[in-house]
Amino acid sequence: MENLELLRFRRSIRLFQDKAILKADLEKIVDCARFAPTARNVQPWEFVVVTSKPKLTELSRLADNGRFLAQASACIAVFCVDTKYYLEDGCAATCNILLAATALGIGSCWVAGDKKAYSQEVSVLLGLSLGMRLVSLVALGYPQEKDAFKAMPKKDLEEILHWEKF
Secondary structure: OOHHHHHHHOOEOOOEOOOOOOHHHHHHHHHHHOOOOOHHHOOOEEEEEEOOHHHHHHHHHHOOOOHHHHHOOEEEEEEEEOOOOHHHHHHHHHHHHHHHHHHOOOEEEEEEOOOOOOHHHHHHHOOOOOOEEEEEEEEEEOEOOOOOOOOOOOOOHHHHOOOOOO
16 A cells, blocks of 8 residues: 555554464564654653453453454553653654554554543553553454445545635
8 A cells, every 4th residue: 555545544443353463563563653753852652562362351441442452453552751742752653553554454443541541550451660651552453344444534625724824
């Protein structure tokens, strides 16, 4: 898939096949995440890849909007050191994860982490130290839907693009 097509066809996938993702592909995805833009090149991120079914099930129990994590093949938890721009940096890394997964034919869905009541419990479950902030949980798996990567309806460009002023 070409770069601009990748941006158009990426979408949230919540229904996954029962099929493992190769460790090499998970490493490629995290490798792409570390090349995300970062304020002052601080690179405050740490990534925890979860593939064990018991931990995925526990994450799905903790994350109220991420119940589908239990059926995912993997989850990448994006944590950042609590710096001035941790949220922006962590979100940029999360976007790279979503796009890299799509490029590899792997479905993904972003589950919020920052400021969620469960963020501390997730940190404890995954063995993170104090001072780290959970930015996101990204569910990963091969989509059940055969034609999963297709453009979703979006607002027309004319509705959202403004020149010089609003």
